[in-house]
Amino acid sequence: MIEITINRERCVRCLECVDVCPTGVIVAKDNEPFVENPDKCIGCLSCSYVCRADAITHKGVYIEKKLVYDPKLEERIKKFV
Ligand code: SF4
Ligand code: SF4
Structure with a gap:
């Protein structure tokens, strides 16, 4: 999960x-983001x-290399998982 x-x-x-x-996972309430539908x-x-702000982290997400074509983008995404 x-x-x-x-x-x-x-x-x-x-x-x-x-x-x-x-997919509407993160919603705004009183001008703040909340994870509502993980x-x-x-x-x-x-x-x-x-x-x-690098404020969002995920556990349980794995990068599908076939979906990431830009090596710089791939490096940037790696620090979030
Ligand atoms: S990774 Fe972030 S933007 Fe993508 S579906 Fe999940 S909560 Fe939404
Ligand atoms: S700083 Fe990041 S977590 Fe906060 S509202 Fe902006 S995008 Fe969302």
Whole structure:
């Protein structure tokens, strides 16, 4: 199972993770992001990629190399899993 954690001390409340999540896992409440539906996470890591504060971490997500074509992007994503 995927575990998603948002570090409240690092988060700058930009809510970009909410906008980018394709399955509605992260939702905004009172201008803060919350992980509401972790079972719907498809492990795309888009939320971590757009997070300027490096505030989102995932456990249980494994990178599918065939889906990552940019080596720099792959390196950046690796630090989130
Ligand atoms: S993208 Fe990062 S900094 Fe912005 S709201 Fe989400 S967790 Fe917070
Ligand atoms: S990894 Fe993808 S599906 Fe999962 S919470 Fe982040 S943006 Fe949403």
